Amino acid sequence: QEQLVESGGGLVQAGGSLRLSCVASGFIGSINRMAWYRQAPGKHRDLVAAVTSGGSTYYADSVQGRFTISRDNAKNTVYLQMNSLEPEDTAVYYCHARAREPGGLISYDYWGQGTQVTVSS
Numbered sequence: 602q603e604q605l606v607e608s609g610g611g612l613v614q615a616g617g618s619l620r621l622s623c624v625a626s627g628f629i630g631s632i633n634r635m636a637w638y639r640q641a642p643g644k645h646r647d648l649v650a651a652v653t654s655g656g657s658t659y660y661a662d663s664v665q666g667r668f669t670i671s672r673d674n675a676k677n678t679v680y681l682q683m684n685s686l687e688p689e690d691t692a693v694y695y696c697h698a699r700a701r702e703p704g705g706l707i708s709y710d711y712w713g714q715g716t717q718v719t720v721s722s
Contacts, residue, residue, distance in 0.1 A: 606696075607622065607715065608621070621683065621694055622680050623635070624677065625711075628677065628698070631700060631703075632677065633654050634651055636652070636670075636696075636697045637649045638694070641692040650669075652679065654672075654674055656672075669682040688721065693717055695714075
């Protein structure tokens with residue numbers, strides 16, 4: 602019963618900041634990557650930032666320099682610090698985990714329920 606629970610979304614003015622959190626629970630297999638995606642109405646769900654268990658990070662060009670992803674492996678928690686927010690950042694933000702069962706050959710994707718981030722101009 603793998604579960605990802607996000608929190609921290611809300612309404613903020615342009616230029617403001619928000620910090621999203623995602624807690625993973627019930628995972629038997631190892632989580633080798635956690636990430637944040639976002640989806641605006643009528644658009645595809647896009648990768649925003651990702652962090653591996655080894656600490657490697659990735660950022661979409663649109664958020665580079667403004668967002669920071671971090672992970673506490675011991676707590677199976679990932680954070681997304683969002684600074685200098687823009688109206689274009691408005692979307693539902695989804696936590697994602699990629700995990701593999703012990704001895705498994707493939708990875709599985711797990712998604713949180715999403716948290717709304719709205720940036721007003």
